[in-house]
Structures are given as structure tokens and as C-alpha cells.
Amino acid sequence: MIILGVQKGYRVFVHIRNGRLNDGVGTHRVARAYYRNGNSIVTAQRLYRAEYRTRHAPSDDSIRKWIRMFENTGATVRIQNSGRPRSVRDEETIAEVEASVRQNPSLSIRKRSQALNIKKSSLHSILKKDLHLKAYKIQLVQELKDTDYANRLNFANEMLQRFNNFNNILFSDEANFHLNGHVNKQNCRYWAVENPRRKHERPCIAQRSWFGPLCLLKA
Structure with a gap:
């Protein structure tokens, strides 16, 4: 736990989990905007929309609840307990999820x-039904150098001149399996309202090493 700031004589605590700030940072920013603008809920909501680039903002009741929690406990997030996870879909939880995304x-x-x-x-359910988000898959594309564009165009023109009949061409493919942290698009999802068309460039020829026996023949 670290102290992120001081508001109205209270210390604002933000919990750290696995070396990273948790999603209470969003609620802390709402509380800070509330105090810095004369206890204005409307201003806090407006700054929240601008900060997270969203049309939605926490409701008045949610902000009041965060402020009460802050003034009573010095924190703007619930301290996680060892009990059963929450299963509610109220406005406060939806706002927390949206800030996390x-x-x-x-x-x-x-x-x-x-x-x-x-x-x-x-x-x-919150991601799909309340925030109307979809899980989009990252697209893996070949990394292109500055000289590749002209080379590809020259190759295509040469193939068109070399062959007249393309009905008997057999196209093949290959599959590679990596164990060194290579990006697997099956495990990469990006939650958004619309497809962000995120791409990850990778080299055409991966770095590999080959080991084999070395035979020395005597003369």
C-alpha cells in the first residue's frame, strides 16, 4: 500500500498488487477531482469522461459512496478480502470495470x-451486456522493411511475365510452434466497442539455431 496524495487532511491510499497499481486509481482520481473543484460531482464526472475518453461516468450516488468510503477509511477502493467474489452488477461495479478496461x-x-x-x-456480463464490449483478436502480420515494398512489386511483375497459366499452381502453408514467449493471437484479446485493428509485426524469418553431430574423418 502506498500514499498517493492528500485531500482535505485525509491520506489517499492505493493498493498495489503484483507490483502494479490496481483499478482503484480511477476512483481516486474521481475523489481528487471532487475535492479540487469545490466538492462538485458534475465536474468530477466531466473530468472522468475526459480522462477515460468515454461517454459514461459514475453516477452521483456512486461518487458519494466513494467519498464516504474515502473519508471513513482513507481509501477509495474496497480492501479485498478472502471471501467469495462479488456477483453484483450495480452502477459502482460497472464504473470500476469500465475504468479497468x-x-x-x-x-x-x-x-x-x-x-x-x-x-x-x-x-x-458487465463487459458484454452493460458496456457492450467485444473481445477482438490481435492480428499477426509480417514485418516489412523499407525495401520490401519495391521487392514485392518486382517479384509480382516477374511472376506475371514468367507464367501464363495459373490454373495448375499449388499453394502450401506451414505452422510453427514457439516456446519462447512468441505472441500467440489465440491468447491475445482486446476488449473494445469497435474492432481496433490492432496488429503485431513479426519478422518473416525467425531466429533459430540448429545443432547436430560433427563428424571428423581422418585423412
Whole structure:
């Protein structure tokens, strides 16, 4: 736990989990905007929309609840207990989930559920039904150098001149399996309202090493 700031004589605490700030940072910013602007809920909501680039903002009741929690406990987030995760879908929880997605859209359901202490089923319902988000898959594309564009065009023109009949061409493919942290698009999801068309460039020829026996023949 660290002290993130001081407001009205209270210390604002933000919990750290696994070396990273948890999603209470969003609620802390709302509380800070509330105090810095003359206890204005409307201004806090406006700054929240601008900060997270969203049309939605926490309701008046949610902000009042965060302020009461802050003034009573010195924290703007619930301290996670060892009990059963929450399964509610109220406005406060929806706002927490939305702030979490804004900060890290690629976080998995399991990890986000643990970070927010919400059931995975409830979290999935909030993402799909309340926030209307979809899980988009990252697209893996070949990394292109500056000289590749001209080379590809020259190759295509040469193939068109070399062959006249393309009806008997056989196209093949290959599959590679990596164990060195290579990006697997099956495990990469990006939660968003519309497809962000996120791409990950990778080299055409991966770095590999080959080892084999060395035979020395005597002369």
C-alpha cells in the first residue's frame, strides 16, 4: 500500500498488487477531482469522461459512496478480502470495470476478475451486456522493411511475365510452434466497442539455431 496524495487532511491510499497499481486509481482520481473543484460531482464526472475518453461516468450516488468510503477509511477502493467474489452488477461495479478496461483493455477475464474481486460470470456480463464490449483478436502480420515494398512489386511483375497459366499452381502453408514467449493471437484479446485493428509485426524469418553431430574423418 502506498500514499498517493492528500485531500482535505485525509491520506489517499492505493493498493498495489503484483507490483502494479490496481483499478482503484480511477476512483481516486474521481475523489481528487471532487475535492479540487469545490466538492462538485458534475465536474468530477466531466473530468472522468475526459480522462477515460468515454461517454459514461459514475453516477452521483456512486461518487458519494466513494467519498464516504474515502473519508471513513482513507481509501477509495474496497480492501479485498478472502471471501467469495462479488456477483453484483450495480452502477459502482460497472464504473470500476469500465475504468479497468480503459487502463488495460488486453487484460484477461480471469486476471481482471481477481483484480476487481468480481465473479468471472458477472464480469463477463458487465463487459458484454452493460458496456457492450467485444473481445477482438490481435492480428499477426509480417514485418516489412523499407525495401520490401519495391521487392514485392518486382517479384509480382516477374511472376506475371514468367507464367501464363495459373490454373495448375499449388499453394502450401506451414505452422510453427514457439516456446519462447512468441505472441500467440489465440491468447491475445482486446476488449473494445469497435474492432481496433490492432496488429503485431513479426519478422518473416525467425531466429533459430540448429545443432547436430560433427563428424571428423581422418585423412
